[in-house]
Amino acid sequence: MGLCSSSTNIAPSTTGNLSSVAGSSQTTKTTTTTTSFTTSSLSISSSGISSNVSGNIQFSSASSGDDRGPGGQILPHSNLKIYTFSELKSATKNFRNDTILGEGGFGKVYKGRIEEKSGSKVNSNASVVAVKKLNSESMQGVEEWQAEVVFLGRLSHPNLVKLLGYCYEDEELLLVYEFMQRGSLENHLFGRGSTIQPLPWDTRVKIAIGAARGLAFLHTSDEKVIYRDFKASNILLDGSYNAKLSDFGLAKMASVSQSHVTTRVMGTHGYAAPEYVTTGHLYVKSDVYGFGVVLVEMLTGMRALDDDRPPNQRNLVEWARPYLANRRKLKNIMDPLLEGSYPSKAAGQVAKLALTCLEPEQKSRPSMEEVVATLERLSDIKERPKVPRMHNSSPRSPYRYGQQPLRHRSTIHVKDDVNKRIQDSPKGS
Numbered sequence: 001m002g003l004c005s006s007s008t009n010i011a012p013s014t015t016g017n018l019s020s021v022a023g024s025s026q027t028t029k030t031t032t033t034t035t036s037f038t039t040s041s042l043s044i045s046s047s048g049i050s051s052n053v054s055g056n057i058q059f060s061s062a063s064s065g066d067d068r069g070p071g072g073q074i075l076p077h078s079n080l081k082i083y084t085f086s087e088l089k090s091a092t093k094n095f096r097n098d099t100i101l102g103e104g105g106f107g108k109v110y111k112g113r114i115e116e117k118s119g120s121k122v123n124s125n126a127s128v129v130a131v132k133k134l135n136s137e138s139m140q141g142v143e144e145w146q147a148e149v150v151f152l153g154r155l156s157h158p159n160l161v162k163l164l165g166y167c168y169e170d171e172e173l174l175l176v177y178e179f180m181q182r183g184s185l186e187n188h189l190f191g192r193g194s195t196i197q198p199l200p201w202d203t204r205v206k207i208a209i210g211a212a213r214g215l216a217f218l219h220t221s222d223e224k225v226i227y228r229d230f231k232a233s234n235i236l237l238d239g240s241y242n243a244k245l246s247d248f249g250l251a252k253m254a255s256v257s258q259s260h261v262t263t264r265v266m267g268t269h270g271y272a273a274p275e276y277v278t279t280g281h282l283y284v285k286s287d288v289y290g291f292g293v294v295l296v297e298m299l300t301g302m303r304a305l306d307d308d309r310p311p312n313q314r315n316l317v318e319w320a321r322p323y324l325a326n327r328r329k330l331k332n333i334m335d336p337l338l339e340g341s342y343p344s345k346a347a348g349q350v351a352k353l354a355l356t357c358l359e360p361e362q363k364s365r366p367s368m369e370e371v372v373a374t375l376e377r378l379s380d381i382k383e384r385p386k387v388p389r390m391h392n393s394s395p396r397s398p399y400r401y402g403q404q405p406l407r408h409r410s411t412i413h414v415k416d417d418v419n420k421r422i423q424d425s426p427k428g429s
């Protein structure tokens with residue numbers, strides 16, 4: 001979730017005020033139910049829609065029932081289940097280490113098994129879930145926990161991870177999600193270990209399309225949600241590599257009447273759009289920039305930022321730009337794990353698309369709907385069958401001209417070293 005780790009960043013303040021955002025988009029709408037929340041007390045109604053931390057997060061329900069994208073909608077009520085702490089404790093075998101799926105700035109994520117009870121009998125149907133447990137020392141996490149409940153609890157789309165419920169008990173804050181069998185895109189692109197298989201080209205395109213549809217849904221929904229934390233670790237994959245966005249802790253509602261939202265700069269270094277980092281102005285198109293960064297990561301298999309790379313390669317986007325514009329040059333930076341198995345025409349189109357997403361001027365970037373359409377078109381392009389070369393009997397190298405890739409893959413990193421969160425002083429509300 002959108003948090004900084006205390007090991008590498010200054011702990012953020014909890015005064016992030018979301019009221020100006022929500023308020024401005026709510027002027028003609030009625031809020032029907034209220035979720036109020038402070039760090040010392042919390043109450044969420046069963047249809048929790050608006051909330052109040054040090055500011056407000058509100059979701060209008062007046063228009064929401066009809067707000068459907070393809071296969072998605074903003075639900076009039078969240079159907080979140082309230083879990084007890086003991087239920088989640090037993091689901092995760094007392095939060096045993098061997099159930100840990102991963103760890104982010106919010107805390108650890110555990111795999112759990114929840115037994116479905118009917119009456120006094122324990123049903124044989126158990127559901128597998130992912131349980132995210134807030135670090136007790138993370139005060140910023142409280143705000144993000146709340147944003148997750150408010151946003152994700154009511155958003156329903158095949159490309160958004162499903163939040164099943166939450167637990168708030170004795171200072172313990174937990175979130176319960178559908179379990180995503182294949183973990184995060186980050187693990188697949190940069191992870192190590194025998195269980196992680198390199199992603200073939202078609203799967204990468206499929207993931208990009210899924211994630212793009214998720215963002216397009218958020219941007220075009222009536223409430224216009226800006227996701228703000230688009231990155232490889234927040235793209236989760238189900239058993240068939242369908243991509244779903246997770247972590248709405250930093251999500252914001254865009255104002256209908258204003259082009260941008262002014263906000264404290266938070267997010268992840270390497271993914272955040274330049275206008276957002278320098279001015280604190282957050283646009284729907286700021287998410288498009290983050291999408292462009294992930295596209296480049298998918299092409300190259302390199303992280304957005306990596307201090308272990310040579311200085312000129314540390315910032316992936318800056319280094320890769322000249323290669324992206326030219327299909328012949330692009331070959332030199334393609335992920336070696338693809339072993340040259342990709343349609344070069346489609347890769348060239350993805351690279352060009354990435355460049356437009358990475359336009360410094362936000363207005364010049366495409367909408368996420370346009371991105372979806374482009375990716376869908378190029379997904380039909382297949383690799384041409386390779387003709388064996390008669391004059392060369394040596395095994396095929398994925399690199400042309402005997403050249404080694406310009407890539408420098410780093411060894412396994414502690415996440416915080418490579419994905420530093422942005423935590424600047426407040427730039428706005």
Ligand SMILES: Nc1ncnc2c1ncn2[C@@H]1O[C@H](COP(=O)(O)OP(=O)(O)OP(=O)(O)O)[C@@H](O)[C@H]1O
Binds near residue numbers: 106132177183187
């Ligand atoms: N619903 C889920 N199903 C399966 N695995 C999950 C699920 N949610 C999270 N994970 C795993 O837990 C890891 C940590 O997730 P988390 O969102 O807490 O941190 P992050 O995205 O890596 O970092 P950040 O805190 O910056 O968002 C993920 O990378 C993923 O491997």
Ligand SMILES: [Mg+2]
Binds near residue numbers: 104233246
């Ligand atoms: Mg995450």
